[in-house]
Amino acid sequence: MKLAPREASRYFARPDPARAGLLIFGADAMRVALKRQEVIANLIGPAGEEEMRLTRLPAGDLRRDNAALLDAVKAQGFFPGPRAVFVEDATDGLAEVIGAALADWHDGDAQIIVTAGQLPAKSKLRKLFEGHANALSAAIYDDPPSRDEIEAELARAGLSDIAAEAMTDLTALSRTLDPGDFRQTLTKLGLYKLDEDTPLSSADVAACAPVSAEADLDEILNIVAEGRTAEIGPVMRRLEAQGTQPVSLCINLARHFRTLYAAASDPAGAAQGIARMRPPIFGPRRDRMLRQARGWGAPRLEQALSLITDTDLKLRSAAQHAPAMALVERALIRLSMMAGR
Numbered sequence: 001m002k003l004a005p006r007e008a009s010r011y012f013a014r015p016d017p018a019r020a021g022l023l024i025f026g027a028d029a030m031r032v033a034l035k036r037q038e039v040i041a042n043l044i045g046p047a048g049e050e051e052m053r054l055t056r057l058p059a060g061d062l063r064r065d066n067a068a069l070l071d072a073v074k075a076q077g078f079f080p081g082p083r084a085v086f087v088e089d090a091t092d093g094l095a096e097v098i099g100a101a102l103a104d105w106h107d108g109d110a111q112i113i114v115t116a117g118q119l120p121a122k123s124k125l126r127k128l129f130e131g132h133a134n135a136l137s138a139a140i141y142d143d144p145p146s147r148d149e150i151e152a153e154l155a156r157a158g159l160s161d162i163a164a165e166a167m168t169d170l171t172a173l174s175r176t177l178d179p180g181d182f183r184q185t186l187t188k189l190g191l192y193k194l195d196e197d198t199p200l201s202s203a204d205v206a207a208c209a210p211v212s213a214e215a216d217l218d219e220i221l222n223i224v225a226e227g228r229t230a231e232i233g234p235v236m237r238r239l240e241a242q243g244t245q246p247v248s249l250c251i252n253l254a255r256h257f258r259t260l261y262a263a264a265s266d267p268a269g270a271a272q273g274i275a276r277m278r279p280p281i282f283g284p285r286r287d288r289m290l291r292q293a294r295g296w297g298a299p300r301l302e303q304a305l306s307l308i309t310d311t312d313l314k315l316r317s318a319a320q321h322a323p324a325m326a327l328v329e330r331a332l333i334r335l336s337m338m339a340g341r
Contacts, residue, residue, distance in 0.1 A: 022113050025115065030179050056086050224339070264294070
């Protein structure tokens with residue numbers, strides 16, 4: 001039987017031990033692996049692997065020994081409870097072997113969990129599981145997790161009290177991170193809030209979200225956008241000592257001011273403009289950039305972007321003889337003074 005995405009999510013959370021088998025397939029190996037981990041953990045319980053109620057069979061081993069799957073399905077363990085046999089990275093070449101094991105499956109045997117990559121509609125494996133009366137097939141798509149899935153992951157991480165803004169940030173974050181990184185972020189949030197009784201906030205999400213490569217430049221960008229001219233020199237010396245390239249700094253400066261301009265010029269207001277940004281902007285950083293966008297306004301931000309573009313062209317010009325970092329620093333100072341007007 002074929003499971004729709006919503007049905008599959010419910011089944012992964014509460015798998016039926018009386019099922020003979022389950023096929024999980026999809027183009028994204030990480031998403032497939034995470035769903036496989038979830039369903040096996042919920043099927044055999046947290047102690048199932050320690051109690052040897054899980055048998056792993058790589059597809060390569062099964063090709064060399066076709067009888068290994070049926071032997072594992074029929075084997076009786078020392079501990080009571082549901083058992084599972086996991087066949088990893090299966091292909092249509094194993095359809096006959098897996099089909100034989102499904103045909104000989106009886107109550108009390110181990111459930112056969114099979115994972116595969118992207119399978120076409122005519123795939124023998126898909127037809128085998130979709131056409132079997134007691135087996136299931138679930139396709140895993142590259143869609144971001146739903147709100148229910150995020151809440152379930154948060155609950156597994158020990159988090160149940162979630163502020164509305166934090167959930168909005170997590171939903172946006174789930175659309176930019178790959179599934180493995182997103183799950184790690186939720187686990188990190190669970191540890192971050194361990195033994196705390198306050199709701200998960202937007203600031204907590206910002207503190208635990210993966211740091212982008214541009215984050216090291218945030219300090220100088222905020223200094224400039226907030227008109228703190230006196231602080232530019234010391235920070236520039238530190239960035240130069242760290243090996244920051246002038247062109248890279250100029251690119252990040254342009255990106256920051258384009259974001260401010262997009263927010264300030266949004267017809268629905270700066271707050272809606274910031275909310276539309278991709279990748280999303282979180283917590284205190286979002287509030288800070290919102291204040292900057294409102295403080296500058298669209299007309300002055302246009303002037304700032306013109307100055308940044310001129311600086312970038314000078315940096316890339318073969319006729320330019322002035323020190324590149326000095327050119328960038330001068331532009332930063334001019335922008336900072338514009339912010340203070």
